[in-house]
Amino acid sequence: MTERTARDLAARRGVETNVYQPAEDSGLLADAIEKRGRGRLLEVGTGSGWVAARAAREVPDVSSVVASDLSPHACRAARRRAVEGGPEEAGVSDSTGDRTEPDGSGSLFDVVRANLVSPFADDAFDTVAFNPPYLPTDPENEWDDWMERALSGGESGQELIDPFLEAVGRVLAPGGVGLLLVSSLTGYDAVLDRVDACGFDHEVVVEESYPFESLSVLALTATGGSSQ
Numbered sequence: 630m631t632e633r634t635a636r637d638l639a640a641r642r643g644v645e646t647n648v649y650q651p652a653e654d655s656g657l658l659a660d661a662i663e664k665r666g667r668g669r670l671l672e673v674g675t676g677s678g679w680v681a682a683r684a685a686r687e688v689p690d691v692s693s694v695v696a697s698d699l700s701p702h703a704c705r706a707a708r709r710r711a712v713e714g715g716p717e718e719a720g721v722s723d724s725t726g727d728r729t730e731p732d733g734s735g736s737l738f739d740v741v742r743a744n745l746v747s748p749f750a751d752d753a754f755d756t757v758a759f760n761p762p763y764l765p766t767d768p769e770n771e772w773d774d775w776m777e778r779a780l781s782g783g784e785s786g787q788e789l790i791d792p793f794l795e796a797v798g799r800v801l802a803p804g805g806v807g808l809l810l811v812s813s814l815t816g817y818d819a820v821l822d823r824v825d826a827c828g829f830d831h832e833v834v835v836e837e838s839y840p841f842e843s844l845s846v847l848a849l850t851a852t853g854g855s856s857q
């Protein structure tokens with residue numbers, strides 16, 4: 630772990646907006662979806678919608694894409710990306726499933742405002758992908774805004790990863806796969822302990838090293854099951 634804080638990383642990535650912009654980690658998650666994504670895909674924490682759009686456009690094995698985020702700003706940005714030329718807020722639904730606008734025709738993917746996987750039905754997806762907020766953050770330096778929620782994984786770095794691992798199995802269809810981006814800044818072994826405790830086998834689909842962190846995307850499959 631370096632002295633780097635969520636704020637440093639945000640500055641380096643030029644994220645002056647309140648929506649996380651595509652970066653190295655986004656590209657790596659999209660690469661993993663290209664390799665292992667199939668069927669009905671949910672991207673949790675879609676941010677700008679860049680990963681979801683790439684999956685919808687470029688991965689033939691993916692049949693449909695739902696993109697979700699807790700942030701209303703991210704949902705609006707993702708919807709703009711999904712609907713070419715469409716109005717900013719068209720078609721964003723909340724976690725009750727009430728759509729605010731129109732039928733979504735011409736849309737690359739659907740956008741749902743949601744906390745992790747909570748509104749989705751059991752067994753609804755064949756692939757669930759997540760690039761979580763993962764930076765360990767001193768509670769004194771926490772920001773009370775949407776960009777902090779996009780970057781900070783709380784004091785441990787795992788405050789979104791742990792509940793995701795506990796919940797994702799419910800929405801994965803039998804034989805489904807979870808794709809989780811993990812950073813060395815969070816602590817690879819600590820995440821693997823939780824992966825194991827939550828009943829998943831894992832394999833590394835893609836990985837990259839950068840001067841200040843290493844990133845991997847893990848494919849998670851139910852222990853004893855197979856994904857493909």
Ligand SMILES: C[S@@+](CC[C@H](N)C(=O)[O-])C[C@H]1O[C@@H](n2cnc3c(N)ncnc32)[C@H](O)[C@@H]1O
Pocket residue numbers: 649650651652654655656658673674675676677678679680697698699700703743744745760761762763775778779780789
């Ligand atoms: C690191 S960003 C990744 C954005 C995008 N997937 C990408 O790779 O470029 C993490 C995203 O998770 C979202 N997020 C944070 N907490 C969440 C939660 N409880 N449920 C759903 N999304 C959440 C943030 O708003 C942010 O858009």
